[in-house]
Amino acid sequence: MTTLNVNGRDVAVDLPADTPLLWALRDGLHMNGTKFGCGMSLCGACTVHVDGQATRACVTPLSAVAGKKVTTIEAVGDSDVGRRVQQAWIDLDVVQCGYCQSGQIMSATALLAKTPRPSDEDIDAAMSGNICRCGTYVRIRKAIRQAAGMPAEDAA
Amino acid sequence: MNFRIENVLQTSRRGFLKGSAGLALAVVAPGMAHAGTGAGPGIAGSSMVDGDFSPNAFLRIGTDNSVTVVSKHLEMGQGVYTGLATLVAEELDADWAQVKVEGAPADAGRYSNLFWKAQGTGGSTAIANSFEQMRRAGATARAMLVSAAAAQWKVPASQITVKSGVVSHAASGRKATFGELSEAAAKVAVPADVTLKDPKDFTLIGHSAPRKDSLAKTTGRATFTQDIKLPGMLTAVVAHAPRFGGKVKSVDDKAARAVAGVTDVVTIDNGVAVLARDYWTAKKGRDALKIVWDESSAYHGSSDAILADYRELAKTPGLVARKDGDAEAALARAGKVYEAEFAFPFLAHASMEPLNCVMKLDADGCEVWNGEQLHTGDQYALAKALSLKPEQVKLNMVYAGGSFGRRANPQSDYLLETAQIAKAIKGRVPVKLVWSREDDMRGGYYRPLYLHRVRAALDAKGMPVAWQHRIVGQSIIAGSPFEPMLVKDGIDATSVEGASTLPYAIPNLNVDLHTTNATVKVPVQWWRSVGSTHTGFSSEVFIDELAAAAGKDPVAYRLAMLAKHPRHAGVLKLAADKAGWGKPLAASADGKRGRGVAVHESFNSFVAEVVEVTVHKDGEFTVDRVVCAVDCGVAVNPDVIKAQMEGGIGYALAAALSGAITLKDGLVEQSNFNDYTVLRINQMPKVEVHIVKSAAKPTGVGEPGVPPLAPALVNALHAATGKRIRALPIGEQLQTT
Ligand code: FES
Numbered sequence: 024m025t026t027l028n029v030n031g032r033d034v035a036v037d038l039p040a041d042t043p044l045l046w047a048l049r050d051g052l053h054m055n056g057t058k059f060g061c062g063m064s065l066c067g068a069c070t071v072h073v074d075g076q077a078t079r080a081c082v083t084p085l086s087a088v089a090g091k092k093v094t095t096i097e098a099v100g101d102s103d104v105g106r107r108v109q110q111a112w113i114d115l116d117v118v119q120c121g122y123c124q125s126g127q128i129m130s131a132t133a134l135l136a137k138t139p140r141p142s143d144e145d146i147d148a149a150m151s152g153n154i155c156r157c158g159t160y161v162r163i164r165k166a167i168r169q170a171a172g173m174p175a176e177d178a179a
Numbered sequence: 180m181n182f183r184i185e186n187v188l189q190t191s192r193r194g195f196l197k198g199s200a201g202l203a204l205a206v207v208a209p210g211m212a213h214a215g216t217g218a219g220p221g222i223a224g225s226s227m228v229d230g231d232f233s234p235n236a237f238l239r240i241g242t243d244n245s246v247t248v249v250s251k252h253l254e255m256g257q258g259v260y261t262g263l264a265t266l267v268a269e270e271l272d273a274d275w276a277q278v279k280v281e282g283a284p285a286d287a288g289r290y291s292n293l294f295w296k297a298q299g300t301g302g303s304t305a306i307a308n309s310f311e312q313m314r315r316a317g318a319t320a321r322a323m324l325v326s327a328a329a330a331q332w333k334v335p336a337s338q339i340t341v342k343s344g345v346v347s348h349a350a351s352g353r354k355a356t357f358g359e360l361s362e363a364a365a366k367v368a369v370p371a372d373v374t375l376k377d378p379k380d381f382t383l384i385g386h387s388a389p390r391k392d393s394l395a396k397t398t399g400r401a402t403f404t405q406d407i408k409l410p411g412m413l414t415a416v417v418a419h420a421p422r423f424g425g426k427v428k429s430v431d432d433k434a435a436r437a438v439a440g441v442t443d444v445v446t447i448d449n450g451v452a453v454l455a456r457d458y459w460t461a462k463k464g465r466d467a468l469k470i471v472w473d474e475s476s477a478y479h480g481s482s483d484a485i486l487a488d489y490r491e492l493a494k495t496p497g498l499v500a501r502k503d504g505d506a507e508a509a510l511a512r513a514g515k516v517y518e519a520e521f522a523f524p525f526l527a528h529a530s531m532e533p534l535n536c537v538m539k540l541d542a543d544g545c546e547v548w549n550g551e552q553l554h555t556g557d558q559y560a561l562a563k564a565l566s567l568k569p570e571q572v573k574l575n576m577v578y579a580g581g582s583f584g585r586r587a588n589p590q591s592d593y594l595l596e597t598a599q600i601a602k603a604i605k606g607r608v609p610v611k612l613v614w615s616r617e618d619d620m621r622g623g624y625y626r627p628l629y630l631h632r633v634r635a636a637l638d639a640k641g642m643p644v645a646w647q648h649r650i651v652g653q654s655i656i657a658g659s660p661f662e663p664m665l666v667k668d669g670i671d672a673t674s675v676e677g678a679s680t681l682p683y684a685i686p687n688l689n690v691d692l693h694t695t696n697a698t699v700k701v702p703v704q705w706w707r708s709v710g711s712t713h714t715g716f717s718s719e720v721f722i723d724e725l726a727a728a729a730g731k732d733p734v735a736y737r738l739a740m741l742a743k744h745p746r747h748a749g750v751l752k753l754a755a756d757k758a759g760w761g762k763p764l765a766a767s768a769d770g771k772r773g774r775g776v777a778v779h780e781s782f783n784s785f786v787a788e789v790v791e792v793t794v795h796k797d798g799e800f801t802v803d804r805v806v807c808a809v810d811c812g813v814a815v816n817p818d819v820i821k822a823q824m825e826g827g828i829g830y831a832l833a834a835a836l837s838g839a840i841t842l843k844d845g846l847v848e849q850s851n852f853n854d855y856t857v858l859r860i861n862q863m864p865k866v867e868v869h870i871v872k873s874a875a876k877p878t879g880v881g882e883p884g885v886p887p888l889a890p891a892l893v894n895a896l897h898a899a900t901g902k903r904i905r906a907l908p909i910g911e912q913l914q915t916t
Pocket residue numbers: 058059060061062063064065066067068069070079080081082
């Protein structure tokens with residue numbers, strides 16, 4: 024039994040301590056928003072925030088998050104930055120299949136929380152761990168800039 | 180009801196008579212003209228469903244004023260839920276905000292793809308086959324709402340108007356919502372015919388209605404197969420045979436069963452499944468299995484050896500797929516013959532959601548939750564495997580986290596795998612099969628490996644007089660239920676499409692084909708844009724080579740041969756114009772710039788792309804910008820079309836840069852996104868999409884954005900460096916050649 028704080032609530036998960044946070048969320052807590060894409064920290068579909076840091080839940084054992092604050096897509100909209108990111112995503116119709124988008128939004132929100140006006144390089148650095156096989160990258164970049172209150176494209 | 184079942188049975192009988200394993204799906208071959216659509220099935224027959232007004236199978240109007248459109252097609256990212264809802268809402272004059280979409284169950288009688296006579300999604304047909312049918316569904320409901328209002332208000336129906344979900348009578352000032360009229364409308368006779376709007380009156384079609392799935396997919400609430408949870412459900416993780424065709428000889432499952440939480444270990448055709456309440460436990464159990472494989476009929480081929488064999492085969496003539504004039508004779512007469520060999524690797528679809536399937540088996544039958552792309556085929560395959568009647572197989576279609584063709588498996592592979600597991604535990608509890616990324620990457624059903632050899636000769640003016648195009652590779656269709664429809668005289672239409680349909684005016688044009696299924700035993704399947712993934716590349720790169728040999732501008736050279744193909748010419752001109760073709764590219768301090776172009780038709784849509792690159796001194800390059808022009812007939816939702824072009828470009832670029840599944844002694848060398856690298860955001864170019872205004876019937880957009888990208892890129896690299904790449908992926912060829 025591991026106790027952690029998910030989206031502001033203390034919860035106990037009845038799974039072995041080596042179970043990755045991803046499966047603890049999905050199979051233990053029945054929270055489906057965080058997705059499984061690769062299981063090897065290669066695709067970003069499972070991105071959550073652990074104490075505010077974008078973290079790949081598929082390679083983070085439950086034991087490593089005991090007592091920590093985990094935020095998932097289900098609650099990211101509770102923060103102002105998260106809400107703006109989700110709104111920009113909706114305004115620009117970023118999603119296609121949508122399977123990667125929880126992770127994209129979690130990474131984008133972590134970026135803007137730290138870097139409110141990111142450069143294109145900042146966006147590349149923060150987002151290149153998140154694969155989108157549907158190729159929604161053009162819109163992801165635009166949506167991040169919009170959420171940051173920046174013009175759609177760099178003047179440069 | 181009877182009508183529906185009869186329909187299905189007829190189809191099935193036809194299928195089994197042809198001797199195929201499953202249902203024969205009547206498919207319109209790529210490039211063939213559209214079958215007539217008409218109203219199609221599913222329109223007649225109004226009813227009340229759970230208190231909602233259900234004027235036909237595609238639409239329900241609730242007393243709460245909600246309009247629910249039932250999508251017969253799978254939403255896998257291509258925007259079809261939004262597109263189909265647009266068509267219904269347009270003719271219904273609904274308010275876009277009141278419209279919801281849900282997936283249709285498997286029911287070929289009502290929900291067949293009108294181009295296929297079976298239910299399924301693919302070949303970029305969703306909007307094309309439904310365009311009239313969905314509009315009619317909306318118009319029928321509208322007429323019934325108007326009749327109900329006219330009767331209630333005792334005014335002539337002709338004086339009633341409908342706008343944004345409100346039915347009004349101006350003279351009396353009466354108004355009602357759809358919800359308020361729904362009960363009365365349900366009692367109105369379904370009109371025999373309805374008039375569809377004049378396109379000039381469209382308020383939704385052509386106006387980029389916002390996607391219906393954005394909110395759910397932005398908040399993590401959209402339900403994919405991976406998200407289905409049923410009471411008592413177990414997760415199954417499978418140890419698959421390492422080589423295609425391998426089987427289990429013996430298994431030592433002691434250690435697996437010792438993993439706390441593992442409930443079952445069962446042997447299936449091509450592996451051993453371990454079941455547990457959660458994925459991680461099941462995976463631990465799977466990893467603890469000790470299996471001895473029976474490889475007596477396993478395939479041990481290697482990509483290198485396959486390619487070498489294909490190269491030999493390409494020296495001899497194959498079966499003729501197209502013969503205009505006599506290319507060989509013209510080549511023999513020519514002073515100089517231009518020749519090139521093109522090579523293409525196996526490609527995995529690598530959708531973001533690894534394959535999975537949920538199944539519940541009980542005395543009544545089987546119920547499935549799946550990103551369901553081939554309803555009818557899967558329904559019949561499952562019925563056969565489980566000794567059920569097709570109507571006992573209930574398929575629930577949920578969102579698919581991508582597919583790119585993979586979820587439309589003609590052998591129903593992962594569904595049958597789930598069925599075997601469910602059967603092995605005697606349906607005790609529902610089962611969710613979950614493939615890991617590695618299972619997905621190594622699970623086969625790839626875009627086949629191909630080799631092309633193209634030879635050509637030019638006339639005195641530098642224009643081609645002879646073009647001989649030879650293709651060597653596996654047939655996707657052979658051995659599948661689609662074979663009777665798509666393989667003619669030994670030629671699989673999908674192996675040669677794009678080459679056999681080359682639009683350029685060349686007097687002596689031959690295309691021939693060697694099909695290698697007898698020797699190469701790798702499971703293969705359609706991959707976003709199918710034959711055009713390779714034929715578009717070889718044709719458009721080689722044409723560029725000929726333009727260079729003739730000293731002509733690549734755009735002008737192509738246009739000179741496209742007089743009879745105005746839609747090809749149209750997109751080519753538009754893309755070239757918008758890209759500033761002919762004007763010098765801005766120089767870069769970082770390296771040499773280059774621009775390349777390609778144009779290709781697939782699934783009756785026409786796309787041209789201009790790619791701009793910068794090649795750095797070390798041979799590394801960046802793809803800076805892609806300008807795309809598309810002609811897909813009426814643009815139902817321009818923003819979705821743009822998204823599909825952007826996405827198609829990204830998907831194609833990933834494959835062009837580094838996509839390759841390679842086999843060595845029958846083992847797939849790749850496993851995950853570390854060694855099957857895909858496009859990341861830092862590699863994504865700027866993309867500009869221009870849509871040709873057209874009144875032609877709408878055609879597909881899911882796939883046609885893919886084929887022109889790789890040839891345009893390679894042509895751009897040539898323009899920058901003078902080096903011509905003919906084998907995909909590009910990889911490090913610029914550094915090493
Ligand atoms: S599932 Fe965690 S990074 Fe891919």
